[in-house]
Amino acid sequence: MRKRILLLSFFYPPDLSAGSFRAKALVDALCEQAAGEVDIDVLTTQPNRYHAHAHAHVSEALAVEEQGCVRIRRVQLPVHKSGFVDQAKAFASFTYQASRFAGEGRYDVVVATSSRLMTAVLGAWIAYRQRGRLYLDIRDIFVENLGELFSPLVSNPLMVAFGVLERWAIRRADKVNLVTAGFLGYFQPRYAKQQFSLHSNGVDKDFIDFPLSGYEHVSGDQPLRVLYAGNVGDGQGLHLIIPALARRLRGRVQFRIVGAGGRLEALREAVASGALDNVELIAPVAREQLLAMYHQADVLFLHLNDFNAFRRVLPSKLFEYAATGKPIWAGVRGYAAGFIKSEISNATLFSPCDIDDAVEALERLRLEQVPRPEFVERYARSRIMRSMAEDVLALVEDVS
Incomplete structure (x- = not known):
């Protein structure tokens, strides 16, 4: 039976x-x-x-x-x-x-x-x-x-x-x-x-064969394209860091935030009140469109709010980020920080909600696409x- x-x-x-x-x-x-x-x-x-x-x-x-x-x-x-x-x-x-x-x-x-x-x-x-x-x-x-x-x-x-x-x-x-x-x-x-x-x-099958074009960002008149894709809630705390980072890095960085969640309106209001023209807020998109956005990005951004409970967490987003080979700019502590250090090359860490540390971490990134085949195979x-x-x-x- x-x-x-x-x-x-x-x-x-x-x-x-x-x-x-x-x-x-x-x-x-x-x-x-x-x-x-x-x-x-x-x-x-x-x-x-x-x-x-x-x-x-x-x-x-x-x-x-x-x-x-x-x-x-x-x-x-x-x-x-x-x-x-x-x-x-x-x-x-x-x-x-x-x-x-x-x-x-x-x-x-x-x-x-x-x-x-x-x-x-x-x-x-x-x-x-x-x-x-x-x-x-x-x-x-x-x-x-x-x-x-x-x-x-x-x-x-x-x-x-x-x-x-x-x-x-x-x-x-x-x-x-x-x-x-x-x-x-x-x-x-x-x-x-x-x-x-x-x-x-x-790593989902959509990301297993992510094209590795040998991209390298050339500094010049074009700002660095930084992408975050995922939930926009208390857990991510984007409303606590993106507005301040955008203000500090105006002219150097263009942020693209793709997602929705309980703190999206708080983020939207902070962006509007600061007249921050280097932050683009985009509603959730289908996988095909998201893949195209990953292709266009120079750097992938990740952030978890500074909660003690989140020191045990490993964001699922990290796996598809890593599979793209793109540089990763991550504001995390605890287990996630240790995982990134040991498993993911060309990723820099900063303390959550710390603007100065975040800017310093961005400066340490190599602005190039780096294959991570061992990571993709393992995960x-x-x-x-x-x-x-x-x-x-x-x-x-x-x-x-």
Whole structure:
């Protein structure tokens, strides 16, 4: 009898996010390794990661779609933005609909890939109800982050409540994967009996063969083209550094910020109030357009806000940045800083939100494209997902 896997992911293509691309790559790897032996149901949402992009692509996302051994069901969420309350309402809707749909079937293994904890909790609840095996893929430390995002009056009760949910989900899981070794310092002391695997983010196939043109920036009348592509929220803190950097480097650097998020308006207002004509804000774009922007960029910019919790994080954006061979200008601390030093050539580091240090780091960059073939091979997402799929399928084989 064919075994059944349920995969829960709040984001899935055509949505644009690291979680979306990761979930799709895992599904592809599962199908490749277990074709004809398992059926996979994916429960996800209609595109909603970025409102403008979701609106433009809603006609492309079928509510129910079948692709070989995979059936994808996308639930419709209420209109929401990136605020905490709006996101909570959206997830409550996803939980209700996903639980109802999951109850229509019987699953041997439930897989949940989760950044903000609650998808993991939902997966644990469905696996508990169905007496199935549970595989969790943890992509962020939600509970610890709450302490950075809110005042103690708000964060303390939230951390207690969500801490209970985290403990229940992690202890319920048969296997737990962490997306970065930086998370071990948080999870291992709390869950000493749990075994953790480390299947990281990686380089998508779109970036594996990124053209290496031997580009070298020639200083002159043209400003340096600096690109940031990704979320624009509290975690990235772009509103705290881009305006000041743009003011300091006016005439030398042209910033292009591609993305959306909870702090986009704060960034937009700072750019407008400073009359900064060297900052261009662009709504999220499809992968093909983003690749073209990477081609045009001289330097790729990365920044994480100066939160203690973010010292454990490894931004998924780093993998595609590195694959381009372009110089990387990164304001990060902790695990991410160590990873960049040991794994990525021609990348300079500065302390988050430190303007003087950032300018000094820019001066140290070699303004040329440098191939990083060993990095691309080591972190090819297809290879990482094959290994992760093997872990999932081992649970399937254990089901009697």
